[in-house]
Amino acid sequence: DAGVIQSPRHEVTEMGQEVTLRCKPISGHNSLFWYRQTMMRGLELLIYFNNNVPIDDSGMPEDRFSAKMPNASFSTLKIQPSEPRDSAVYFCASSDRGHGNTIYFGEGSWLTVV
Amino acid sequence: KQEVTQIPAALSVPEGENLVLNCSFTDSAIYNLQWFRQDPGKGLTSLLLIQSSQREQTSGRLNASLDKSSGRSTLYIAASQPGDSATYLCAVKTSGYSTLTFGKGTMLLVSP
Numbered sequence: 296d297a298g299v300i301q302s303p304r305h306e307v308t309e310m311g312q313e314v315t316l317r318c319k320p321i322s323g324h325n326s327l328f329w330y331r332q333t334m335m336r337g338l339e340l341l342i343y344f345n346n347n348v349p350i351d352d353s354g355m356p357e358d359r360f361s362a363k364m365p366n367a368s369f370s371t372l373k374i375q376p377s378e379p380r381d382s383a384v385y386f387c388a389s390s391d392r393g394h395g396n397t398i399y400f401g402e403g404s405w406l407t408v409v
Numbered sequence: 410k411q412e413v414t415q416i417p418a419a420l421s422v423p424e425g426e427n428l429v430l431n432c433s434f435t436d437s438a439i440y441n442l443q444w445f446r447q448d449p450g451k452g453l454t455s456l457l458l459i460q461s462s463q464r465e466q467t468s469g470r471l472n473a474s475l476d477k478s479s480g481r482s483t484l485y486i487a488a489s490q491p492g493d494s495a496t497y498l499c500a501v502k503t504s505g506y507s508t509l510t511f512g513k514g515t516m517l518l519v520s521p
Binding site: 299328338340343351386388397399400401402403 | 440441443445450451452453454455458498502508509511512513514
């Protein structure tokens with residue numbers, strides 16, 4: 296299996312622009328997670344989907360952030376408008392609840408907002 | 410609210426040493442605990458997963474222990490190698506339906 300695939304790997308954008316991050320989970324996994332990692336705050340869960348349904352979005356920082364999972368093989372995290380404080384690494388991860396809940400991470404999308 | 414702390418934040422050792430990384434959590438009613446490795450510029454890779462009913466898990470030179478009553482887990486790395494240099498993160502799952510709470514990690518450097 297190719298693992299969790301994220302795109303883009305790196306993005307530099309100007310403040311105010313819309314940013315869309317994409318994720319393809321491992322085939323057959325029914326849980327998908329979006330995390331944000333910064334030096335100051337470490338890894339923070341933004342939102343969690345189970346069977347394509349958002350279960351917990353309490354970590355989404357504000358209305359500028361939105362996430363969708365239109366089908367079992369694709370999810371997006373959108374930031375509109377972006378701000379410099381959104382600069383971070385955004386990770387997508389997936390898991391299969393039937394396999395001991397081991398979670399598999401993508402390699403991350405490195406976002407810089409200038 | 411579950412909080413996970415990892416000590417030390419950074420560790421530097423010479424090659425060949427045995428070492429222990431520590432993880433503590435505030436709520437002992439956990440479902441499982443995982444140790445992850447993160448290389449620079451990369452995502453996280455799961456190393457070991459310990460279910461709440463287990464006391465330890467082993468994989469090669471790695472051994473992770475879990476003491477729920479004291480809210481602690483340790484990751485033991487035997488005969489460390491330069492290739493072990495990475496950040497090691499501990500994460501706790503409070504229930505079967507909850508998500509993971511991560512510590513901030515221990516950055517390990519193993520010198521040749």
